[in-house]
Each structure stands twice: as C-alpha cells, then as structure tokens.
Amino acid sequence: MSRPIGVFDSGIGGLTVVRELQKLMPRENIVYFGDTARLPYGSKSDTLIRRYSLENALFLNSKLAKIIVIACNTASASSATFLQGILKLPVVGVVESGASVAARTTKNKRVGVIGTKSTVRSQAYSTCISRIDPTIRTFEVATPLLVHLVEENWVDRDITREILRDYLSPLIAKGVDALILGCTHYPLLKNAIHSVTDGITLIDSSKEIAYHVSNMMSEYGLLTNTEAPGTTSVYLSDETNDFANWSMKVLGRGITPDIVDHDRHVFSG
C-alpha cells in the first residue's frame, strides 16, 4: 500500500483541505488527524500551538505519512517553519500557499486577510506576502465569530452577512482587491462573503494548498503509482457529535472516525 498524505487540523474544519486533495489526487491515500480534544487553537498561545502541532505531526509520522500538510491556518502561521526545521518529512503549510496566490492575484497590491486571533496576531500572511513582493500592502482582520457561525451551519443567514459586513468594512475601506480566507472554515462561507465584497477576488486557501502539495509531491517523487482510488482515514482526539454531518457536507459521504488517545500515541508509540 502506498504511504498516505498526512493532514492535520485543530478540528474537523480541515476536511475542506482533504476535499481539495481528493479532487486533485484521487489515487492518493490520506490520513487526517483532527485535534478535537484541544481545539480551538485560534485563541491559544504560539508556544502551546507549536507543541500541539509537533505532536500532531508525530502522530501522522507514526501512520507513515510521506508529507505533512498543515490544514489549520492557525497552526500553519505559528508552526510551519518550526516543523520544517525539525522534521525529516516535507511539511506544507496553508499560509505559504495562500500568500503566494494572493501575491499573484492582486492588481492594486492591496491584500486583505481574515483569520483567527492567533493567525492575525502572528502576521504570518503579511510576512510571507512581503517576502514574495515587498511592494504589496497586507491588511489583516481577526474574525473569530465566523468559525462558530459555520459550525452552527449559519452560512446563509442575514445575521451572518451583517457580521461579515462589519468585519470586512475596514478591509473594503483599504481598497483590497484580493481577500485571503485564512481559516479552514471560511471556504464554506464563500457565497456569503461574495455577497458583501463586490469585485474582490476571494482566495480559498484550501484549494491553493492542494495545488501546492501536488506540485511538491511531484517534485519530490512522492506521487503514488497505484491505479486504485485512494482511501481516507480520519483520526480525532475526541468524539465530535457533528462529525457525520460535517463529513457529509464537506466530503459528500459519511466517514467513521477513529478516536485516539493523543498522549499515548505520541509518547509511547
């Protein structure tokens, strides 16, 4: 059996990344770890998020992952460089993928970013974008309520559009022409965001990271040569009532997750 692509997220939102990986590389096996016992990451310190990210990556390593994909924007912002420095596997973070597409997309060199408090505090998107093109100005806004609205499935309500208008007005006032959806949950709000951001190109980081991963796997010779359709296994660190609905909504089918005792797996193999 060919080794899987390892994907982790603070919870189940990262299935939006799995969906794009499956679409792009249907023959690849995927192993997903969602740290549902310890989410949300978005309000935690960098030190703690880095420790959790390392533990998640080691868990995926124990499942023989050939590449680690950090689907979580918050974990990617604080831990991608750290993990790239210490793991022997290639590590791809969602921030670098979104940043490079935003830099290519903006025409007026003004990019907006929405994400969790931690992602915005880290300024990882601004740093990454200015490394690519120092003439681009990046404006970041924390939008912590949006995760909850998506989890409640309030994606098509007037109140959600009202909250979006409020959150996005400073970015619209800055004249951004590209907006990075810097959180696993936000692709599911695309229609609502479109309806309040006329003329702004939305950058769906879950799509972009899938392209980035596929290019990197081809560069490193990691693409599978089997013909059979790939499988997806899901591990969570705690039970989540909504998982069946969520996987149906995002992946179009129900998956039964395995619940793992995170500490035992990471520290005793």
Ligand code: DGL
């Ligand atoms: N997965 C997180 C992200 O993409 C959102 C949820 C959380 O705060 O843990 O930033």
